[in-house]
Amino acid sequence: MAPPRIVQAYAAPPSPYAAGHRGIDLAAATSTVVVAPSDATVHFAGVVVDRPVLTLDHGSGILSSYEPLLADGLTAGDTVTRGSPLGVVGTGAHCSNSCLHVGVRIDGDYVSPLLFFDRVPRSVLLPLRAGGSTDRQARG
Numbered sequence: 001m002a003p004p005r006i007v008q009a010y011a012a013p014p015s016p017y018a019a020g021h022r023g024i025d026l027a028a029a030t031s032t033v034v035v036a037p038s039d040a041t042v043h044f045a046g047v048v049v050d051r052p053v054l055t056l057d058h059g060s061g062i063l064s065s066y067e068p069l070l071a072d073g074l075t076a077g078d079t080v081t082r083g084s085p086l087g088v089v090g091t092g093a094h095c096s097n098s099c100l101h102v103g104v105r106i107d108g109d110y111v112s113p114l115l116f117f118d119r120v121p122r123s124v125l126l127p128l129r130a131g132g133s134t135d136r137q138a139r140g
Contacts, residue, residue, distance in 0.1 A: 003117075004028060007099050010112040022110040023065070023103030030097050032089045034069055036080040037116070045071040045078075051092030056080065061107040064116075066100060068092040 004026035013020025028034070040056035043063055047053070051068040058064065068090035080086060089100050104113045 004100075007095070010114065012110070012112075023101050024113050025095050025099040025101050027098065028089045028100040030089055030091060032100070034066060034086045034089060034100060036082055036084050036086055037064065038082045040064075040080055042071070042074050042076050042078040042080065044076055045074045049092075052087075052090045054086055063105045064113070065103045065105075068096065069100065 006024050007027050008021060008025035010024050011021040013022070036056070038058055040058045042054065043057040044053065044055040044065075048067070052070050053065060053067040054069045054071040054074065055063055055065040066086065069087050070090040071087040072085070074080070074086065091097060093101055095101065102113045104111050104116060
């Protein structure tokens with residue numbers, strides 16, 4: 001099965017109360033089954049404003065949230081195992097009928113969910129100067 005396509009990336013806000021996109025949006029049609037990314041405990045399952053939300057506690061201060069997600073029969077305190085069905089993509093949220101919003105918090109602070117995916121782009125070191133010379137090479 002192909003990994004989901006990211007339709008909107010994480011955009012950290014400049015301050016805790018400023019606008020930003022505190023998660024990623026994964027392409028997913030309504031009724032798409034969503035499975036647990038890892039073993040976890042249900043922290044919250046319910047409606048926030050106009051959308052169904054599920055939040056999982058992965059331990060060590062890590063929470064992941066999914067919206068709009070209709071969590072079939074899950075309640076706070078339930079345990080889930082990696083790969084087990086959490087529910088289906090519902091309606092509501094900013095990309096209703098076309099995506100699943102995934103957010104991750106560590107000790108209350110939002111971070112990019114891509115830190116927990118295998119698809120994080122690798123870092124590439126670039127030369128400090130045009131042409132790639134170093135101080136030693138420049139001094140001769």
